[in-house]
Amino acid sequence: MLIAVVCGKPIGIVQIIDPLLEDSHYWGDVEPGLRAIDIWIGEADQLNKSYDTQMMQLALARCFAPPGVTAVLIDPLGNNTRAHRFYEPMEFTFLREQVFGKDRCRVYGMERRVDGSTR
Template identity: 60%
Template sequence: MKNASSTLSLRPATPDDLSLLKQWDEQPHVLESDPDDDWQWETELQRSPVWREQLIAELEGRPIGFVQIIDPRLEDTRYWGDVPDGRRAIDIWIGEASDLGRGYGTQMMRLALDRCFAIPTVDSVWVDPLETNTRAHRFYERIGFEFVEKKRFDDQDCSIYQIKRKTYSNIP
């Protein structure tokens, strides 16, 4: 695991996390990055499809954030469209504003990318921040993601970024 603190870990989200996730969903910084999504937590925390991992990031046992990793080729809603094999897509956020700007997001993303690239057939990982979320763009670029294209999902204009296995393996 690259530069990740041994005190930060990812664990599967469970129905016991429902109230926490709903609370985080209402935080202004989370709404700013994802204003229109309804994650349907009550239903989705009960499901464990083979194409998805929903994870809680914990710092020394304290929940601080959420990570979702999907195989966009197999995902139910076909959000990403027709996608070749070997891709993953990540959603990530810090729950409380007091935990922003402390390096936790970078550690969470590295743990998520390590998890994605542990699968030998995965060759790239995508993220889709809102076009207006320039803070997220800078975050992804610092980690090594490269801008691919602008794309409209539902009613939201997004910027698609990807990181390839070769790029990630060369990041110190």
Template identity: 35%
Template sequence: WGGEEARPTLADVQEQYLPSVLAQESVTPYIAMLNGEPIGYAQSYVALGSGDGRWEEETDPGVRGIDQLLANASQLGKGLGTKLVRALVELLFNDPEVTKIQTDPSPSNLRAIRCYEKAGFERQGTVTTPYGPAVYMVQTRQ
């Protein structure tokens, strides 16, 4: 994601992602909750064949991609993003077929990069995506 400057509204997220989530079996949406209130959105997807010019060289059907965001800027910097990512990673690795989890934040989104690092992801380098350059980060099954 593009960082705080590019923070979408809930309506933006629904407009952009809901049609593809409903149309594709390979995308799994999640709503992050805190004390019974929704605080964010996350999604996981099968990287192989995900389309849109992404992960075209991927050959392993066990690789999952993830994206996430917190809805309220006032909740940033409190560790909630890291907890969300750790919970999502744990959930995904409960599936024995999942071999690796990857994500690709914008190089300018230092907050997201640090969040993923704290959640156990390692930087692999910079990749080119349909949305521009991204930091390719992975976590493999241990």
């Protein structure tokens, strides 16, 4: 878990997991080489300041640093249109709707670039 701090104040959290190794098997049966990201920005006054973009860019760089990682998954709630608008321009592709527990989510994925570069 990574904590985003601005001017000494924690403003958000990023969690990166390997869904193949995750104990609860939240993602179900997945192939090796994936990572999943959860990102939270705490207070509403921290939104729309590009902190979320910076946090995601750093998380993606960390995810794709190992050469064996082929793709990253995210699963915002289905009704979280703000999150959908955030992820889609970042090159995440909508894959499917899926219910995790009681939550209907939209699953997005981002594959490693062919040239191997990170975002």
